[in-house]
Amino acid sequence: MTSKELLYVEDALGHENFMKSCSKKTSSKLTDPTLSSYIGELEQKHTEIFNKFLNLL
Numbered sequence: 001m002t003s004k005e006l007l008y009v010e011d012a013l014g015h016e017n018f019m020k021s022c023s024k025k026t027s028s029k030l031t032d033p034t035l036s037s038y039i040g041e042l043e044q045k046h047t048e049i050f051n052k053f054l055n056l057l
Helices: 003-029 033-056
Strands: none
Touching: 003 033
């Protein structure tokens, strides 16, 4: 993996980690169960994407 590709993967990991943490915080603050569930699904999706990028390393 080139250094440019490594920087891209590291950047993507940072973005996915940020989205994952934002989704988790938001989901816990919502009172609407349907919306909270949907945001929880987004958290899972960002966790999956994070793990896929992590596996590239």
